[in-house]
Amino acid sequence: MTVIGVFALQGNVREHLAMLTDVGVEARPVRRPSELEQVDALVLPGGESTTMDKLARAFELFEPLQKRIADGMPVFGTCAGMIMLANEITGGIEGQETLGGLDVTVRRNAFGRQVDSFEADLDFPGLGPGFGTPYHAVFIRAPWVERVGRDVEVLSTVSSGPATGRIVAVRHDRLLATSFHPEMTGDARLHGYFAELVRGL
Template sequence: MLPATIGVFALQGDVREHLAALTALGVDAIGVRRPEELERCDGLVIPGGESTTMYKLAKTFELFEPLQKRVAEGMPAFGTCAGMIMLADRVEDGTADQVTLGGLDITVRRNAFGRQVDSFETELDFTGVDHPVHAVFIRAPWVESAGEGVEVLARVEGTREGAEADGRIVAVRQGQVMATSFHPEVGGDLSIHRLFVELVEKQ
């Protein structure tokens, strides 16, 4: 049986780290910049970066509509940080022209945890992973609200005592679509990428 082919949206964002994580898990990992590369993919990772820039570049490279169509048709997708915003159906604090791929019945708040100087790291309990996950948050969003069909995989707990951030949803799954507010490609723990690979391989 041939390994799954999983693409990483490669027009902007932290592409290399995701490709390395996926390759380490034995899949055929490829950068996706063109529709013909997307056609080869059994699943797709949308990395951290800048969500409005991702949208504009995807439109320029004629990749946005094919991506939107594949996600709507059930292709497994995994978004991290800005990738979560790209997969959200609704965005708060977005730009006036903010457009997303959709796929997750969630409302996401951009830069909810603050600016670059407010970046932080913490340990999270993550559904499906049998050990605490080390999570790195960099200008991260959080999930303001999630629809009934959305499974909450992780929340921030006790990192900022009494702060508005405490208890916020930072990882979700709905059907074949996963997303995290943080950067699981940082730090060498492949557990969350492994969950996504298993999701793809079940197709």
């Protein structure tokens, strides 16, 4: 069976584990390098990207994660997880580093502070008939993508309000990232899409 881990040092770990189980994969929390070695793919959840960076280093996960990503491990980054995957960030704190691999520039906290959190219905026109109805997304202190590399596919943008046109979901080969929290809505379509991506390798 396909085994997908969830970076379990911060964020909505339990919710991601439940979503992955719902789409038919074995889901495991990952806190140590030995646990990372046992999974086929990984979810980087939302949380605080600077804290995730520090915790990954404290638990000696940062470099093993970078290596697995560079070697082609599929990763699904959500909110802070998107920031952790980005090759470049703006609005970060001094010295903040990312795992990299995703050829984008992401603006941290782009949509504003916690009080500026919002929900929106998003279209995913390139993901097939399973995404024929809008995906209800929850944005909390969310980033957005300001630049995409040549090989990065834009999956969804905000379609209304002051942030219209902002990129909030991308895919670059085996890396998938969203600005929002797909684990908070009860809609497992994106987790299912990621699971199929991993199974197809």
